[in-house]
Amino acid sequence: xxxxxxxxxxxxxxxxxxxxxxxxxxxxxxxxxxxxxxxxxxxxxxxxxxxxxxxxxxxxxxxxxxxxxxxxxxxxxxxxxxxxxxxxxxxxxxxxxxxxxxxxxxxxxxxxxxxxxxxxxxxxxxxxxxxxxxxxxxxxxxxxxxxxxxxxxxxxxxxxxxxxxxxxxxxxxxxxxxxxxxxxxxxxxxxxxxxxxxxxxxxxxxxxxxxxxxxxxxxxxxxxxxxxxxxxxxxxxxxxxxxxxxxxxxxxxxxxxxxxxxxxxxxxxxxxxxxxxxxxxxxxxxxxxxxxxxxxxxxxxxxxxxxxxxxxxxxxxxxxxxxxxxxxxxxxxxxxxxxxxxxxxxxxxxxxxx
Amino acid sequence: xxxxxxxxxxxxxxxxxxxxxxxxxxxxxxxxxxxxxxxxxxxxxxxxxxxxxxxxxxxxxxxxxxxxxxxxxxxxxxxxxxxxxxxxxxxxxxxxxxxxxxxxxxxxxxxxxxxxxxxxxxxxxxxxxxxxxxxxxxxxxxxxxxxxxxxxxxxxxxxxxxxxxxxxxxxxxxxxxxxxxxxxxxxxxxxxxxxxxxxxxxxxxxxxxxxxxxxxxxxxxxxxxxxxxxxxxxxxxxxxxxxxxxxxxxxxxxxxxxxxxxxxxxxxxxxxxxxxxxxxxxxxxxxxxxxxxxxxxxxxxxxxxxxxxxxxxxxxxxxxxxxxxxxxxxxxxxxxxxxxxxxxxxxxxxxxxx
Numbered sequence: 001x002x003x004x005x006x007x008x009x010x011x012x013x014x015x016x017x018x019x020x021x022x023x024x025x026x027x028x029x030x031x032x033x034x035x036x037x038x039x040x041x042x043x044x045x046x047x048x049x050x051x052x053x054x055x056x057x058x059x060x061x062x063x064x065x066x067x068x069x070x071x072x073x074x075x076x077x078x079x080x081x082x083x084x085x086x087x088x089x090x091x092x093x094x095x096x097x098x099x100x101x102x103x104x105x106x107x108x109x110x111x112x113x114x115x116x117x118x119x120x121x122x123x124x125x126x127x128x129x130x131x132x133x134x135x136x137x138x139x140x141x142x143x144x145x146x147x148x149x150x151x152x153x154x155x156x157x158x159x160x161x162x163x164x165x166x167x168x169x170x171x172x173x174x175x176x177x178x179x180x181x182x183x184x185x186x187x188x189x190x191x192x193x194x195x196x197x198x199x200x201x202x203x204x205x206x207x208x209x210x211x212x213x214x215x216x217x218x219x220x221x222x223x224x225x226x227x228x229x230x231x232x233x234x235x236x237x238x239x240x241x242x243x244x245x246x247x248x249x250x251x252x253x254x255x256x257x258x259x260x261x262x263x264x265x266x267x268x269x270x271x272x273x274x275x276x277x278x279x280x281x282x283x284x285x286x287x288x289x290x291x292x293x294x295x296x297x298x299x300x301x302x303x304x305x306x307x308x309x310x311x312x313x314x315x316x317x318x319x320x321x322x323x324x325x326x327x328x329x330x331x332x333x334x335x336x337x338x339x340x341x342x343x344x345x346x347x348x349x350x351x352x353x354x
Numbered sequence: 355x356x357x358x359x360x361x362x363x364x365x366x367x368x369x370x371x372x373x374x375x376x377x378x379x380x381x382x383x384x385x386x387x388x389x390x391x392x393x394x395x396x397x398x399x400x401x402x403x404x405x406x407x408x409x410x411x412x413x414x415x416x417x418x419x420x421x422x423x424x425x426x427x428x429x430x431x432x433x434x435x436x437x438x439x440x441x442x443x444x445x446x447x448x449x450x451x452x453x454x455x456x457x458x459x460x461x462x463x464x465x466x467x468x469x470x471x472x473x474x475x476x477x478x479x480x481x482x483x484x485x486x487x488x489x490x491x492x493x494x495x496x497x498x499x500x501x502x503x504x505x506x507x508x509x510x511x512x513x514x515x516x517x518x519x520x521x522x523x524x525x526x527x528x529x530x531x532x533x534x535x536x537x538x539x540x541x542x543x544x545x546x547x548x549x550x551x552x553x554x555x556x557x558x559x560x561x562x563x564x565x566x567x568x569x570x571x572x573x574x575x576x577x578x579x580x581x582x583x584x585x586x587x588x589x590x591x592x593x594x595x596x597x598x599x600x601x602x603x604x605x606x607x608x609x610x611x612x613x614x615x616x617x618x619x620x621x622x623x624x625x626x627x628x629x630x631x632x633x634x635x636x637x638x639x640x641x642x643x644x645x646x647x648x649x650x651x652x653x654x655x656x657x658x659x660x661x662x663x664x665x666x667x668x669x670x671x672x673x674x675x676x677x678x679x680x681x682x683x684x685x686x687x688x689x690x691x692x693x694x695x696x697x698x699x700x701x702x703x704x705x706x707x708x
Contacts, residue, residue, distance in 0.1 A: 225703070
């Protein structure tokens with residue numbers, strides 16, 4: 001039983017061909033996530049390096065320029081093409097509704113793009129974003145870091161090889177306390193216009209996309225329900241949604257308040273897997289596998305999947321390959337999430353591919 | 355933090371006042387569950403004893419009479435009042451659609467009843483069952499064994515005391531392989547007329563009822579979806595359903611095929627709990643508690659909750675108390691489950707208490 005024996009593979013980069021070169025990255029949006037999670041991951045990468053920072057805040061530009069010895073520009077200069085000689089590709093980590101103009105700018109400069117999830121706040125805007133890159137002939141990757149985590153990649157191989165039999169059900173949840181720590185209520189994630197949605201768009205997309213990736217299957221119908229119980233009022237604080245795939249159902253939950261928590265589980269006719277601490281960045285994950293061959297618990301598996309994400313993206317550019325989580329992958333999730341909101345409003349099951 | 359410290363309490367019978375006496379039990383229905391799970395639990399009880407067996411199969415009557423030195427009768431004799439001098443109360447473990455006549459017979463003999471879940475196959479029949487006992491003035495308990503498991507009782511106390519903060523979400527699943535082992539396809543659980551439903555009625559009722567019990571709350575709306583992927587064709591092989599409570603949502607899944615699996619989890623604003631191997635009879639359970647005070651894993655907690663169930667029922671009779679999982683409790687779940695089937699058929703959210 002390969003999955004039970006594969007603990008050493010949970011560090012393996014199956015895509016790495018050890019190419020020469022490095023991709024110089026501009027980071028567009030230096031908020032908490034971009035600056036404190038993504039920039040260090042890019043800097044730690046084998047195939048990418050941080051060379052240009054884009055921020056609207058003068059103090060941030062100064063601080064980042066000092067800390068990393070990089071050029072920094074504001075959004076207007078970035079859009080107009082400043083510093084394009086200093087970067088090869090763009091990472092967009094601005095609020096969701098700004099992805100479209102910031103990706104369009106990159107495409108107009110002929111730069112490859114890795115864009116944060118969700119791609120945009122409506123299906124139409126997400127489609128325009130994808131088409132802008134296609135028209136310009138630039139590579140677009142949606143920043144689905146879980147798809148580059150070796151644990152998730154091994155799970156996908158195991159599912160594809162039938163090690164769990166037929167997978168009939170997925171469970172996933174992700175709770176992120178958007179107001180925790182020093183984070184106050186004045187942030188774009190709680191602004192319905194900028195974020196486009198709340199728990200579903202920000203964290204619910206993780207179990208949704210990861211399940212699509214693991215099952216290699218597309219949703220055919222959704223049901224769902226959003227609600228608010230506390231301090232979040234403009235966007236969905238909680239979402240519970242059910243996604244029907246051919247032959248399987250995914251039951252997903254996400255929330256923007258409460259204790260940090262994430263898990264992903266698959267039930268198959270011949271085995272089950274459960275990944276604990278599944279979606280938080282830089283967290284030690286635990287994988288529990290149960291099959292007819294036995295039970296195994298793997299602690300502290302995987303690698304820093306944010307570093308993996310940027311190295312994978314840069315590796316694709318260096319080797320002329322198309323990233324697997326491409327723009328169409330990101331667009332499919334926006335379509336599904338909008339259907340969940342529609343199902344919630346209508347109180348009805350909504351079909352996706354009639 | 356009481357819940358983190360309460361491992362010793364996971365064996366405690368909070369209801370036990372050590373009364374004198376024993377309740378003599380007639381077991382109506384000696385199929386696999388009744389004969390191999392419930393009869394040994396009754397025999398092991400402090401406050402109950404097995405004195406009369408009811409079966410339609412002559413070989414079963416002979417074998418049970420020999421093994422336990424009890425009187426055995428067939429259904430016709432039971433209904434007509436045979437051996438009523440030899441038992442004080444009746445445990446009904448026949449197929450779901452036979453619960454009504456078998457409980458009506460007990461009520462007509464003036465005997466207290468503990469009736470298996472689900473109470474009956476329709477809301478109307480379940481209500482008639484409850485009303486038959488109320489009219490006869492006999493005690494009726496629905497056989498929700500989880501409500502007598504000390505672990506579940508401690509969890510309920512912890513939730514009630516606010517140890518998890520506000521509980522905003524429950525997760526529960528139960529997979530029981532109805533065709534596993536020597537069990538063939540010729541069984542009443544797969545007969546839609548006798549069973550009234552499949553995965554939802556047989557195993558989905560566990561996470562539903564246990565969550566109602568833990569939250570002390572009633573459903574206000576449901577969504578759900580049933581499906582069949584394999585050998586089960588007359589009833590729902592799989593069900594995924596979502597139950598809206600005031601302030602919380604329960605996401606539940608149940609299946610009649612695949613690997614045995616059960617869990618129940620609660621997310622609260624101040625803590626989470628997860629009970630593994632939650633619903634299988636006589637299984638060692640693991641409880642994981644995470645609160646602001648820390649994390650604890652309790653292995654092999656609880657008692658044989660089937661024995662607890664019958665001792666609790668008998669204790670109620672000996673002390674003149676009303677069992678908490680009464681007929682109305684069982685009726686509420688039938689109402690909710692029928693709403694889930696309606697939601698599945700209609701593809702719509704169905705409200706329960708308009």
